[in-house]
Amino acid sequence: MNLYFFKAAMAAYLCAAAGYVFYLLKPEFKKGAAASLSFWLSSIGLVFHIAYFGLRWVESSRIPVTSFFEAANFLAMGILLVFIIMELRFKIPAIGSFMLPLVILLMLPAAFVSGDIKDMNPVLKSGWLGVHTSLAVLGDAAFAFAFIISIMYLIQERQLKRKRMGAIFHRLPSLKVMDTLGYKAISFGWPLFTLGMITGSIWAESAWGAYWSWDPKETWSLITWAIYLVFLHLRTIGWRGRKMAYLSIAGFVFVLVSFFVISRVGTGKHVF
C-alpha cells in the first residue's frame, strides 16, 4: 500500500497550518489572503485524505478503522471534515490556526506506527463496525472543535481581562461568538457520540452477547459522555464563559486519553 495520498494530505495540512498561523499573527495584512489560501489547502488535503481512505478501504475490503494507524487517521479526517463544514458556515479563519496544528499533532503518532493492513478478528466483521466508528469519530470531531474554540475563548478572555492585547487579539472572534460556537459544537457532537455508544453496544451484543461489559474504553467513554451531558445541562441553566470553556477542555482530555492511551495500553476489546 503506498502512502502517496496520505503524504500529500499531510503536506497540504502542513502548508495550511503555516498559512493559518501566519494569518493569525499578522493582523496588519488586512485582506486575509493567507486564510483563504489555507482554506483551499485544507480542502485539497481533505480530498487526498478521503482518496487515501477509499483506496485503503478497497484494498482491505473493509472500512479501514481498526488499527491504531487507521483510527487516528480516521479521527483526523473527521475533525477536518467538521472544520471545513464549520468554516464554510461561520467563516472564522482563526479557528484554522489552532485546528490544523491539532490535526497534524493527531496524525503524527499515526506516522510512527505501522501502516500495514492487519487481519481482523472475524467475529467483528459486521456492518456495525462502520456505523459505530463513524458516529463515534464524528462526535469526537465535534468535541475537538469545541475544544479548540474553548482554548481560543480562554486566550481571548485572558487578553481582555489583563488588557494586554497581542497581535492575535484582532483575529480572534468575540467571546460571545466563541461561547455560542462551543456550545453548538457540543450539542451537535453529544447526540452523535451517544448514538455511537448505542450502536457499539448493539454490535457488542451481536458479537459477544453482552451490551455492556465495562471494558476500559467503555468506561472512559461513559465518563466522557457524562462530562458533556453535564456541560449541556449547565448551559441550559445559564452557565457560560470561562468555566464552561474549562469543562469543554476537560471533556476533550478524556476523549484524547481514551483514544490515545486506553486504546494503546489498556486491555479489552478496543485495544489496537
Next chain:
Amino acid sequence: MGIVVVGLSHKTAPVDVREKLSFPEAVVQDALRSLSGYDGIRECIIVSTCNRVEIYASVLDTVYGVEQIKKFISDYHKLSPESLEHALYIHRDDQAVRHVFRVASSLDSMVVGEPQILGQLKDAFEIALKTKTTSTIMNKLMKKAISTAKRVRTETKIAESAVSISFAAVELAKKIFGDLEGKIAMLLGAGEMAELAARHLLNNGVKSIIVANRTFERGVELANEFRGSAVRFEDFPDEMIMADILICSTGAPHYVVKYDDVTQALKGRHHKPIFMIDISVPRNIDPSVNKIDDVYLYDIDDLQGVVNANIEGRAREAEKAEEIILQEVETYLNWERSLDAVPTIIDLREKVEETRTRELEKALSQMKGASEEHKRIVEALTKSIVNKIVHAPIVVLKQSASNQRSNEIFSFARRLFNLDKELKSHRHERGFGRKDGSEEP
C-alpha cells in the same frame, strides 16, 4: 506684542481642577467679552473641553498679557490667583504657536491622534469669531492650526488607527459581545466624554441607554436626547442588572461602584458578561471589580493602552508630525514678521509726513510774497526729498520681514526714527488689530 497661551490640561491638572476652571459652552461668549475688556488683550479665544481649558490671545506685551489673563481667570472663577499658579502652563510667541498647532494636530491629546480635538478647536474659534474677539492674528493662527492638523493627518499615520477613547471602547465591546445589536448601555454620571461614548455605542447598534445622574433632571434631559430612560442615581445598583455596558464618569472623589454592587448585579444577570468603562479621574469603579468573572473593567489608562497598542510605529509617526509642526510654525512666524513691517512702515511714513507738513507750513508763512506757482514748487521739493530719504529704509524693512532677526531690525528702525511714542496709538486705532473684525472674514 505677541501671542500667548495660558491653560491647563489632563497632563498638568486633575479633573477636579479642570472642572473648576472650565468654561461651559453657554458662558464662553460672555467670558470672551469680559476677557477682551482686560488691558492689553487684543484678541482672544477660549478652548474648554473635558481634557483642557486654554486661552489663546494676541496681546500687546506677552508678560503683562499673561498676568492679565491669569487675573481674568481668577476673577471669572472667583479663585485666588495663588491657587492657579501651579496648575497653569504658559507659552509665549513661537512656543505658543507651536503649542496651538500641537493641540490642533492632537499630539497633546490624552489619546494621541484622536480626531475630536480639532472639531472642538474649530467650535471654539467659531464662537470667538461670532463674539468678534478675534482678528488678523488669531484668525490666521487658527486657520494655520487647522491646516497644520490636516497636514499631520494626511501625511502621518498618527490619526489613521487612532482613535478616540470611545472608539476603543466600542472595539472592545465588540470583542466581548460580538455585535452590539440589542445591547443596553448605562451611563453613570453625564460627562461630556460619557455622552460621546454613548453616542458612539448607539451608532454601533446599542439598543438603548439608561442614564443615572446625580441631578435627575439633567439625566432626563440626556436620556431624552438618546431616546433612553433616566433612573434615580441611588437606584443604580439595581438598575445595573439591565446593563451590558456601563460607562461611569460621576466626578466623585471616591469609588461609587463597589465590589458587592457588581457581584450582586451579576447574579441578577445570570452571569451574562458586563463591560465597564470608568472614564472618571479619580476612578469611580473599584478596580478589584475586574477580578470578578464575566466582568471586564477598563479605566481611562487601560483604554489608552489599548489604543496605543493599536498604533504601530507610533513614535516614528509622532516624530514626523512634530517635524511638520515645526515647518508650519516657521511659515506662520514668517507671516507674522511680515505683518510687523507694515505698522513700522506706516509709522515711519506718517512721522516724516508730519514733520514735512509742519516745516513746510513754517517756511510758507515766511514766504508772503511768493506766488502760488513757487509755493507748489517748494511743496513738491519737500515731498521728493522726504520720499527719497525714507525710500531705502522702507525697502530694507519690507525685505527683512521674513528675516529671522526682523524684530531687531524693526525695533532698531523705530529707535532710529524715534517712532515708539507714536507706535501705541497706531496699534490701537489703525494697526492690524482692528476690533471690528472687518478686515478678515
